[in-house]
Amino acid sequence: MTPEAAAARKAGVELRELQEISDFDRVFHLYDDIWHPDPLNAPVSVEMMRALSHAGNYVAGAFDGDDLVGASVAFLSTPIGESLHSHVTGAVKKGAGYALKLHQRAWALARGLTTVTWTFDPLVRRNAYFNLAKLGARPEEYLREFYGPMADEVNAGDESDRVLAVWRLTSPQALTAASGRPYQPDVPESACRGLIAVEGRPVARVAAERVVLVELPEDIEAVRRADPGAAKAWRLAVRDVLGGMMDEGATVTGFARGGYVVERL
Incomplete structure (x- = not known):
């Protein structure tokens, strides 16, 4: 059984590419229910999904019976x-997003593609774990204020820093993750905790060691609601520590102990 088929079976979903306007409309409403965006700033329109699908790009859904429970939209990128x-x-x-990503991986490999990229908020711990451990992708660029101001319920009031995740589809990390075993990097005892939480707020430390751990809050979205000042402090601290190290050429090798594992050359 292929990895994507095994993941779909475990999640209890059927995965398939979408081509009909009625399906794209369902995806639009699914995304609306997840993110509650400003009506003028939806993640992707029905018309755009139609155009992307018709042009040979990736638009797929996960179904639990007749119910659409997940969807993914992707387009061909550079290097061409x-x-x-x-x-x-x-x-x-639960499990539908992982199954969709493995379906996307299989789709890409079948077309001779070797990488899949996407952006994600580096502050969201569950997403960082999913992308780095469950999938075996790696952040390779820190992008400050990538989308500008965002008006959806999840991101409103925060700055839109992102990291570019690069999923090298046949890398050892990706192959480990596709087998169903989350990828965990080796963390030496000498690793330094370069950013930690103290009473819910970030505290940065001077870290000269080769391997540095950059801790994240357990639930930044809850922090945004309860204490916007603390959420702002976390944004700036992760930008300075993680973004600063990446700008200097350090490599994020994985996610462990509640944070990024970052290695200097």
């Missing part, structure tokens, strides 16, 4: 003939 950019993936059933 090598990469797919995953614009948006969302799911409301």
Whole structure:
């Protein structure tokens, strides 16, 4: 059984590419239910999904019976003939998002593509774990204020820093993750905690060691609601510590102990 088929079976979903306007309309409403965006700033329109699908790009859904419980939209990217950019993936059933990503991986490999990229908020711990451990992708660029101001319920009031995740589809990390075993990097005892939480707020430390751990809050979305000042402090601290190290050429090798594992050359 292929990895995507095994993941779909475990999640209890059927995965398939979408081509009909009625399906794109269902995806639009699914995303609306997940993110509650400003009506003028939806993640992707029905018309755009139609155009992307017709032009040979990736639009797929996960179904639990007749119910759409997840969807993913991606388009061919540079380097031409090598990469797919995953614009948006969302799911409301446990395991459906993972199954969709493995379906996307198989789709890309079948077309001779070797990488899939996407952006994600580096502050969201569950997404960082999913992308780095469950999938075996790696952040390779820190992008400050990538989308500008955002008006959806999840991101409103925060700055839109993102990291570019690069999923090298046949890398050892990706192959480990596709087998169903989350990828965990080796963390030496000498690793330094370069950013930690103290009473819910970030505290940065001077870290000269080769391997540095950059801790994240357990639930930044809850922090945004309860203490916007603390959420702002976390945004700036992760930008300075993680973004600063990446700007200097350090590599994020995985996610462990509640944070990023970052290695200097």
